[in-house]
Amino acid sequence: MTIPKGWVSIEVKELEDLPCLRFAEKPDRRSSWRLLKEKVVDAGICSHCGTCTICPVDLIILEDRPLDFDPKKGCMGCGVCVAVCPRYNYVPLNGPGEYTEALAGRSKRFAGQDGAMVSEFMAAALEMRLIDVALFVARDEFFRPFVVHVRSADELLDRKVTGTKYSFASVMPELHRIIKRGDRIGFVGTPCMISGLRKVQNKIPLYKKNVPLAVALFCTENFYWHQLYEFLKERGADLREAEKTDITKGNFIVTFRDGSEFSIPVKEMEEIVPEGCHVCQDFSGVEADVSIGSVGSDPGFSTVLIRTPVAKKILDFMLKKDYIETGKAKMKIVQKLCDYKIKIHPYPPKGESEESS
Ligand SMILES: Cc1cc2nc3c(=O)[nH]c(=O)nc-3n(C[C@H](O)[C@H](O)[C@H](O)COP(=O)(O)OP(=O)(O)OC[C@H]3O[C@@H](n4cnc5c(N)ncnc54)[C@H](O)[C@@H]3O)c2cc1C
Ligand code: SF4
Ligand code: SF4
Numbered sequence: 001m002t003i004p005k006g007w008v009s010i011e012v013k014e015l016e017d018l019p020c021l022r023f024a025e026k027p028d029r030r031s032s033w034r035l036l037k038e039k040v041v042d043a044g045i046c047s048h049c050g051t052c053t054i055c056p057v058d059l060i061i062l063e064d065r066p067l068d069f070d071p072k073k074g075c076m077g078c079g080v081c082v083a084v085c086p087r088y089n090y091v092p093l094n095g096p097g098e099y100t101e102a103l104a105g106r107s108k109r110f111a112g113q114d115g116a117m118v119s120e121f122m123a124a125a126l127e128m129r130l131i132d133v134a135l136f137v138a139r140d141e142f143f144r145p146f147v148v149h150v151r152s153a154d155e156l157l158d159r160k161v162t163g164t165k166y167s168f169a170s171v172m173p174e175l176h177r178i179i180k181r182g183d184r185i186g187f188v189g190t191p192c193m194i195s196g197l198r199k200v201q202n203k204i205p206l207y208k209k210n211v212p213l214a215v216a217l218f219c220t221e222n223f224y225w226h227q228l229y230e231f232l233k234e235r236g237a238d239l240r241e242a243e244k245t246d247i248t249k250g251n252f253i254v255t256f257r258d259g260s261e262f263s264i265p266v267k268e269m270e271e272i273v274p275e276g277c278h279v280c281q282d283f284s285g286v287e288a289d290v291s292i293g294s295v296g297s298d299p300g301f302s303t304v305l306i307r308t309p310v311a312k313k314i315l316d317f318m319l320k321k322d323y324i325e326t327g328k329a330k331m332k333i334v335q336k337l338c339d340y341k342i343k344i345h346p347y348p349p350k351g352e353s354e355e356s357s
């Protein structure tokens with residue numbers, strides 16, 4: 001069958017129970033968004049990755065709160081939202097994944113959260129002309145995350161652009177917004193966002209073609225910005241005064257501009273950890289081209305797991321240009337964190353599996 005210009009072909013083999021259609025030109029008003037609501041959002045397993053905001057009628061609302069829907073927008077029943085959701089028919093990924101090389105790295109050019117290796121990877125990919133733009137998550141004066149387009153290494157000298165923001169960021173909606181421009185895009189995200197990216201890349205070839213580089217950040221949990229802000233404020237820590245936030249050795253640490261610090265055990269933040277994180281086992285971002293985190297390296301360095309040829313090519317370029325200093329990654333510690341995430345986030349959650357068996 002010939003697909004009309006502008007339409008996409010979506011394989012839905014694994015979605016037999018979907019009342020959606022193979023091609024989006026045949027509307028089915030039984031509304032696939034209801035499946036997402038019932039089986040992902042109401043089931044408490046939505047990761048807030050934002051992949052489903054690909055919806056052509058903007059029915060899916062991704063804001064700083066759990067995912068919501070606006071049925072007034074008129075669902076076409078195309079099923080794309082369900083087809084790209086990594087938590088529909090969810091099978092958790094876990095472990096350190098298949099990596100070809102592991103190292104500790106530190107950029108000689110940039111200052112970041114740890115060794116600024118994420119910034120370095122993107123800057124090198126821009127210089128190599130592998131990508132035209134990198135999507136970064138910057139922060140405003142309230143430490144609220146927002147997405148910026150980085151097209152040159154100089155932009156990464158801004159400390160508000162580099163560094164970790166422990167809040168959900170709308171990288172995926174921005175990717176959907178710009179995907180048709182033809183730019184080759186470098187994508188950075190938490191493991192759940194990388195899973196969303198891989199799912200949409202498998203369904204829609206344009207995403208594969210235009211996103212040649214995906215960098216995962218190690219991740220144990222994330223927060224809604226307003227909940228994190230209020231939680232810390234109630235305990236006397238004002239994010240407006242913060243220079244850096246970090247999670248180290250089980251503690252959430254805010255470093256303020258005057259050099260003072262506030263620290264609280266992450267265990268005490270349990271009440272604001274979103275439910276979708278509670279069923280997530282992917283610490284290392286197993287589907288990324290390269291995964292980067294702080295665990296497994298000395299302070300000031302990032303742990304880097306090279307997984308694909310494009311990541312290896314960029315690493316070799318950085319070494320040749322003498323942009324980075326390298327050391328040994330402690331993979332036993334990374335493995336320990338991967339195992340820990342499986343232990344604290346069983347899926348199906350404890351109790352549910354017993355009930356259903
Ligand atoms: C929510 C979250 C939880 C994390 N948990 C852990 C952990 O448990 N253990 C661990 O070892 N490492 C964790 N990390 C990764 C770690 O904090 C550093 O991001 C990583 O080591 C890279 O440091 P860097 O200096 O190389 O990065 P930099 O060069 O400073 O670049 C940071 C990159 O992170 C991106 N970024 C920042 N905030 C977000 C966000 N909210 N969503 C998407 N992208 C973002 C920026 O766009 C930038 O590309 C976490 C990161 C995040 C975002
Ligand atoms: S992508 Fe939008 S229009 Fe298509 S099924 Fe989902 S909610 Fe409906
Ligand atoms: S997991 Fe991601 S794609 Fe699925 S419903 Fe939640 S935000 Fe949408």
Ligand code: SF4
Binds near residue numbers: 219222277
């Ligand atoms: S723990 Fe991290 S990767 Fe997992 S769902 Fe939460 S934000 Fe996403």
